[in-house]
Amino acid sequence: MIGLLLQFWRHLLVLILLMMLFGLIGARAIKLQVTDRDFLQSQGEARMERVDSISASRGMILDRNGEPLAVSAPLTTLWADPRLFGQENVPELAKALGVTQQWLSQRTSTQKSFVYLKRHMVPEDAAAILDLKMTGVFGQIEYKRFYPAGEVTAQIIGLTNVDEAGQEGIELAFNDVLEGEDGKKRVLKDLYGRTVRDVESIKAVSPGENLYLTVDQNLQYLAYRELKAAVTQYHATAGSLVMMDVTTGEILAMVNQPSFNPNNRANLVYAQARNRSVTDAIEPGSVVKALTLAAALESGKLKPTSEFNTSPGYRRYDGHTIRDTRDYGKLSMTDVLVKSSNIGASEIALTVGGEEVWKVFYDLGLGQVSGIGLPGESAGLLPNRPNWKDIETATFSYGYGLTVTPLQLVVAYAAIANNGVKVQPMMIRDGTSTVSKRVLSESTATKMQSMLEQVVLKGTGRAAQSALYRIAGKTGTSHKVGPEGYNDNRYVGTFAGFAPVSNPRLAMILIIDDPQGEKYYGGEIAAPAFGRIMEAALQLLNVAPDQALSDGAAFVASELEVAL
Amino acid sequence: MSRYGWIAASLVLANLASGVAVIYATYDTRQQFGALQRLENTNQQLSTEYSQLLLEKSAWAASGRVEQKARAELGMIELDANAIKILGNRK
Structure with missing residues (x-):
């Protein structure tokens, strides 16, 4: 045995060494594959895999x-x-x-x-x-x-x-x-x-x-084109327009001037990016008289025929003087609206009481955000007072001492047009149903509708007339506020209204801010564009004309050819 | 072969089969995922094209352009009250 071992000891040595080498490799493999497996795998993944x-x-x-x-x-x-x-x-x-x-x-x-x-x-x-x-x-x-x-x-x-x-x-x-x-x-x-x-x-x-959106691109374009034209024509610095469906509260058009091109923002001025229709609260002036009168009718103390003496064209309350453009003498409530008498409106408001007028304004949505959900919306200012002084009630009645956004005004006018039911304006079509609330009695609303039509038929709003549709509305011209109080020669011209009167469909407001030309009255600068836009919008919506079209004015083919 | 031998042999076979199945499943997953990626690329390309076409369409159909064409090339006009007659009794 020993002899055998001695005879082959070299072979044996080699064999043992080789076995040890294999063992070493095996042990290494086990270490890599079993012991260090997780560590190695994660390192490999960290180097190769990316998310x-x-x-x-x-x-x-x-x-x-x-x-x-x-x-x-x-x-x-x-x-x-x-x-x-x-x-x-x-x-x-x-x-x-x-x-x-x-x-x-x-x-x-x-x-x-x-x-x-x-x-x-x-x-x-x-x-x-x-x-x-x-x-x-x-x-x-x-x-x-x-x-x-x-x-x-x-x-x-x-x-x-x-x-x-x-x-x-x-x-x-x-x-x-x-x-x-x-x-x-x-x-x-x-x-x-x-x-x-x-x-x-x-x-x-x-x-x-x-x-x-609820916006109709065609109406939006139409409104934009006309507003831009009006702002350019009267050299105004800004303008806003809001058009709303009176029964659903859907905003069909909302445009502002100046505007900007959102596709090229290299020279974007942030003043142009502001959605003035909801962010800018202004002192509205005479357009608010309609709401004062609605408050008067709602109180039950007055009728459209109730008369007021406005002579001699100025009146002092608490040491302040209120003026009309001239001495109108005795005016019925309807005429106060038609002639836009400040004294008449003041007298009406004083009869009703400041608190009561305030409450109707508030119910119509003034002084609170509309719920439309656009960013930067202003609630405006609708100050309530513990004791209404006469001068406060008076200025309130014709639109001073409070601020409103164009959107709030259109909502208030839409409530009158919608027979006294105020609807919350909306801009997104997502299946949410209309939120509405009765704020005026039906009889008040109908009376207001016909009174406001009178303004367009024979009053300050004549320029808004349309040959196709019966339009109702109210003009407004207010002084702008500057650093030293009210500016004597800087104005905001406004027209707010709705059509067609027989079955109101659209309410709209048009505001021309700071016109620099000779004309500055709302009836001169805002009313004509209002009439044009309203007429074209109703035509685009396929609303049947409610003006009596004379039978003589038939559609004549040959006439049309001449026009072509 | 003894009873235990059979069991051992069948376990080995089952092990092999499941191993092959794992390989196949992995391979199949890769194939499917590759196909998904290709489809997503196609989707990407198509949506690129779609939004480009959409923009092109709205450039051609811009209200201002349509209005200008209607007036200038087609000679269309807005009807005034004189050119409109209401047919039938509305009331």
Whole structure:
């Protein structure tokens, strides 16, 4: 046995050594595969696997008929990883991007792992650069907002920032709905950061929802065109218009001047981005007289025929003088509205009492936010007082000492038009039902309707007449407030009303702010545009004319040919 | 072969079969996921095209442009009260 061992000891030694080597390899394998497995696996994944986010598209904003008002289009953003990017590629890439070599080499010689090269490129152009297959240059899809209707809907739609987050208007107010949720996927990347393989989807993309507005793009355009024309013609600094369906509370048009082009915000002035119709509270002036008279009828103390003596055209209350444009003598309540007498309105309000007038104003929605849900909405100011002084009640009655937004006024007038039922205005068509509340008795509302029609038939609002539709409304001209109190030669011209009187469908307000020309009365500058817009809007909505059309004025084909 | 031998053999076979099934499932998942990615890319391309077409359409159909064409090229006018006759008795 010993002899055998001695004879083969070399073989045995080799054999044992070899076995030990195998054992070593086996032990190492066990260590790697079993003991250190988790650690090694996680390290490998950390080096190879990446979680990429898949960007969700933002929902569209459309008008009531499905016309797009805000659309997201995917664009490509090029970025670079400076740690991977080779400076030798600078000349070629700079040429392709249309930037200077200096800018590019500076940009790419940092220690960061991410720098933007160019954001929001047309996909084809970006693809051409990506096809150069430079190391460290990547493309990423980002969405950019486009606004097909441009400045016509600019303030109501609002804006998004470069990262597509809502900044203004509906884009801001409904950001949560519009914004989708980004998805996530796991991918394998190679040494150069290129995606080699998509491993699995971690979270599916949920794209943003589309939002339908109550706005009608055609009416919006019509209103915009006419308001712009009026603001230009009378050299005014600003203007607003709100058109509302009186029975549903749907806002059909809301436009403001000056406007801006939301597709090019290089020279955006934020004053233009403001939606004046809801953010700016003004002293309304005479348009409020209609509401004072409604309060008077509602109190039951007065009738449309009740008479008031306004001679001699001025009156003193608590040491302050209130004036009419001339001495109107004795006026019935209807005539107070038709002639827009400040003294008449004051006397009416004093008969009813300040508190009572205030309450009707409040019920009609003044001094509170409308509930439309647009950002930056002002509630206006409707001060209530423990003791109403005569001068306070008087100025209140013809629209001073309180501030309202154009939207609040249109809601109040719509309540009169809707036979005394106030509806909450809305701008989003999402199936929510109309919120309404009776604020005036039906008889008060009907009386107010015919009184307001008189204003257009024979009063200050004659310029708003239409040959097709019976229009009712009230003019207003108020002094603007400057640093030294009321300005003698700066005005706000207003017209608020509704049509057709036989069965009111639309309520509207038109405000021309600070006209610089010779004309400044609401009846001169706001009423004509009001009449034109109202007539055209009702025609577009296919509302049958309610003016008595004479039979003689028949549709004659030959006449039409002449016109052509 | 003894009873235990059979059990051992069938367990080995089952083990092998499940191993193959795992390979197949993994392979299938990758295939499906690849197909999903391709479809998503197509979706991406189509939605790009859709939004571009939508924008193009609304540029052509812009109210101002339609109005201008209607007036200038087609000679359309807005009817005034004199050119409208109501047919039949509305009341």
